[in-house]
Amino acid sequence: MKNEKKDILGYTCQQATTEYRGRQYTAYFTTEIPFQTGPWKFYGLPGLILQVESDDGVLKLMANAINMKNEEVTIKNPLITLELNPMSWDDYIKEYEKKYKELQSYRGPNGGGRSIPKQKIETLIYPESILLKDY
Numbered sequence: 001m002k003n004e005k006k007d008i009l010g011y012t013c014q015q016a017t018t019e020y021r022g023r024q025y026t027a028y029f030t031t032e033i034p035f036q037t038g039p040w041k042f043y044g045l046p047g048l049i050l051q052v053e054s055d056d057g058v059l060k061l062m063a064n065a066i067n068m069k070n071e072e073v074t075i076k077n078p079l080i081t082l083e084l085n086p087m088s089w090d091d092y093i094k095e096y097e098k099k100y101k102e103l104q105s106y107r108g109p110n111g112g113g114r115s116i117p118k119q120k121i122e123t124l125i126y127p128e129s130i131l132l133k134d135y
Helices: 089-104
Strands: 005-008 011-020 023-030 048-054 060-062 123-126 131-134
Touching: 005 023, 011 048
Parallel strands: none
Antiparallel strands: 005 011, 011 023, 023 048, 048 060, 123 131
16 A cells, blocks of 8 residues: 555545556545445455556456435345356366366367466366365
């Protein structure tokens, strides 16, 4: 967190910087709205993130309005009505790896192939051994 501040939508926001997957980001958050969240995958600051952008200009997200209502809302779980067949984490990892290999070896109707590079986009965490495996 930095000492630099700026006004966004009438809220005093403090600057914070981070590095995420090889890219540097600058965010502005306000503690005047006591929610520790923000857009996309950005959260964890002591207030609401109203702006975040990459230092190379590839990404810029900024709140353009804030509407707060003081009313009780019931949120229904849409999964309750579905008939689910849950699988274990180990079965999920096996299915994930199977699909990855299947997509790597895909051939189109005219013989064309597909290339799926492993770019370490996501990390799977094996809870039993705390072993990290990148994909």
